[in-house]
Amino acid sequence: MLIRIDPASPAPLFEQVAASVRRAIADGGVAPGDRLPGARDLAASLDLNVHTVLRGYQLLREEGLIELRRGRGAVVVADGGRRGRLQEVVRALVVEARRLGVSTDELVTLVTKEMG
Template sequence: MLIRIDQTAAEPLYEQVASSVRRAIAVGEAAPGERLPVARDLAASLDLNVHTVLRGYQLLRDEGLIELRRGRGAVVTADASGRGRLQEALRDLVAEARRIGMGATELTALVTKEMH
């Protein structure tokens, strides 16, 4: 799995780390049960502070995409692949809604309509 960041992007670095892992899960590059790179090693390879990587991993943990286990590191959860694809699609939907000037209320109404 290749994790990429752009030091010049407006998006925070920890979010870029999380987004890269989400994308890898969504496209099947990171399978359930697979271990992610050790935070210290990933930070060194990306020239980041280890706490930046850990913050990205914590976002993924909070989303239910990975488990953080002391001594075992970060592991992709069993239900991550479907959830990861859905979250990636949702991010794309929100980006498109913003691009055309649609607000959160209108987008929520559209999603609610589709769900019923």
């Protein structure tokens, strides 16, 4: 699995790590049960602080995409693909809404109307 970051991007590095893993899950590049690279190894390969990688992994755990277990590392969970893709779309929607000056209440109303 290839994880990429862009140091010139305004997005925080931990979010870039998480986004790269989300894409890999959504695209099927990483399957349920697959182990992600160890935080220390990934940090070394990306020239990042290990805590930056761990923060990205923690974000993915909170989203229900991976499990973190001592001694076993980070493992993709079974339903991660759909959630990962949906999370990417939601993040893009929120970024665009902010860019357009749409308030949280307006965005929630729009989404609720579409879900109708």
